[in-house]
Structure formats: structure tokens, C-alpha cells
Amino acid sequence: MKKIKVIIVDDERLSREELKRSLKLYEDFVLIGEAENADEAKALIENEMPDLIFLDIQMPEKSGFDLLESLDNVPEVLFTTAHNQYAVQAFEVNALDYLMKPIREERFAKAIEKIRNTIIAKSSLQNAAAKDRKIFIKDGEKRFFIPLDEIYLIESLENYTRLFFQDKKALQRRSLRQWEEILDENIFFRINRTEIININYIRKVSTTIGGRLEVQLKTGELLKVSNRQSVKFKNSNGI
DSSP: OOOEEEEEEOSOHHHHHHHHHHHTTOTTEEEEEEESSHHHHHHHHHHHOOSEEEEESOOSSSOHHHHHHHOSSOOEEEEEESOHHHHHHHHHTTOSEEEESSOOHHHHHHHHHHHHHHHHHHHTSTTHHHHTOEEEEEETTEEEEEEGGGEEEEEEETTEEEEEETTEEEEESOOHHHHHHHSOTTTEEEOSSSEEEEGGGEEEEEEOTTSOEEEEETTSOEEEOOHHHHHHHHHHHTO
């Protein structure tokens, strides 16, 4: 039986104790830590790399959404909340599930079964760990869980970057350099000073008169590759 590593994040001690009591009924769910605020949770998640976090949305100083936005790699999330409006937001960002406080035993059991099936199914897929890496994006009032391999273009805008994914785009306060540190270099390639592309979205590569490359993405964008990166791209792809 696959063991599912769990971390509980909630500023209320009684809520954490309630979740711990409920989890004891499920031997395949192993509690590996708990945190009472977003900063403590971030360090714990990055060190322990859980499969799942039970996450309270409304916490002092930083919310559960703020925590998710700070993570480079987001585990599966089950939101816990005492407020209906947050439940709606939880589904807008495609969380696995949410639990309303106080948590009913039968509702908890249904959530556990859903989580178990999802995590076991993902773990049975080849290369699931790399393929299913995702991040949490907050852009104004919009929030998204995004699998990293669905991002096809990142462009620099001074102190921000704009992500392009699916048919959407979102502005982030993160530099291209910071993105390079968390992205898989086998999938993402920085084509010039201001743009990173997902090479799986390349439709066509052309060579200009001066020897520089132009890349057309499957989504239609035509992008110029710098001289230096053109040489690097040719060498790494045998062009």
C-alpha cells in the first residue's frame, strides 16, 4: 500500500488536532508535520516534500493562497475553511477538494477516498513526478494551479514576467532568472534576453540570413532567438 505523506497547515490548534484524529483512521495517510502559519509551512513543505497538504485558507498575515504562490513545486492540496466564499475559490483553482469546518466524518471519508484515488493513479504513471509538477499562480482576483509543462512561453516585463498557458496569461512578480532556477532545462529554453519557451510547443524552426534562428510555436507566436542562444540551440539539437 502506497503511503501518502501529509502536512497539516492551520493556525488553529484545535482544527489541527481534529484533522489528526480523523487521519488516524487511515493507515496509508502518514502525518509528517504540521504548521500554524504560511512561513513555517513553506519551510516544512520544501524540506519534507509531502504528497498532500491540508491547508487552511484564512490565516493571519499570509493566507493559504499566499503560501501556495510562494512555492516552486506545489503538492496536492485539500483546502479547509469555515467560509463558503473560499470554498468557491478553492474549486476555481482546481484544488483536489475542500472541507468546511466543522468537518463531518462522512465528508472527510469521501475526501480521503478521492485523494487516495488521485494520488495512486498519478504515481502509477511513468515519469509522473516530473510530468505532474505544478505551481500556483495568482493574477489579480484570478488563481490557477498550473502544471509546469502547460506553460509554453514566459516573457520578461521589467520587474515582472508574463506566463502564457492554455488560452490564458498571467502576470507574476518573478524574474526570468528565478524561473530558470525551477524549470526543467530539458523542456524550457531561454531564447533571448526576455523570453523562455517550452520546446515541446515548437512547430517550426527557421534560420535567417544572418544565421540566427526564428521559432514558431504551435500557438502561433513567431519569436526571434538571439545569436548566442541560436548557437546553443543548434548545438543541443543537432541543427
